[in-house]
Amino acid sequence: RLFRLGGALIALAFLIELIGYVTKIQQEINAPFYNAFIVLEFLLVLAMAHAQQPDWSKVLLLVAAVGLAGFVVNARFVDWQHDMLFEAIVLFAFLLAIVLGALLWRMANTSTIALLRLPAFWLFTGMLLYFTALPPVIGLARYLRKQDLELAGTLWTIMPVLCTVRYLLAAYACWLLGGQQRAKHE
DSSP states (O other), X not given: OHHHHHHHHHHHHHXXXXXXXXXXXXXXXXXXXXXXXXXXXXXXXXHHHHHHOGGGHHHHHHHHHHHHHHHHHXXXXXXXXXXXXXXXXHHHHHHHHHHHHHHHHHHHHHOSSOGGGOHHHHHHHHHHHHHHHHHHHHHHHHHHHXXXXXXXXXXXXXXXXXXXXXXXXXXXHHHHHHHHHHHHHO
8 A cells, every 4th residue: 555655646746747847838837736736745645654654543644634734824825826835845844754754763663674675664765855855945945045046046956856866765665665576476
């Protein structure tokens, strides 16, 4: 279930990037698509955490409620059809970083298998790196945009690099899982 949800997240991310590319070429506003994506990504990552740690249901529901409430508040004060909901993005990233960090900590304390051999470890590690870096990078880039546009642009390039690392680690997790599945069937 974990990797099916991960596959859905990857497919959704690919779709939103395709939409973003097309709307950028056509010089159309794409903020509503990205704002919808951040909610779906948030919920899918929480569902992935639940698939890994089913006994965390209540805590994950609370995290989802806090995140969604923050999203709604942000959407009431920002024109979400024309602007990105940066405060909601930061809140989601902060909440997911805590959940993913706790999940990896739990895996480290309970796994009888070396973490480096666990596909879920690589999947969650990539996400943790990404979501941990997102709040300070976005916060600094938004602040610096008013002071030094060139520096803000340079800072913003960190996120595509971390996004690439996130998905490379997800690909490695899938490759590792595939190898383990093949070994079971031989």
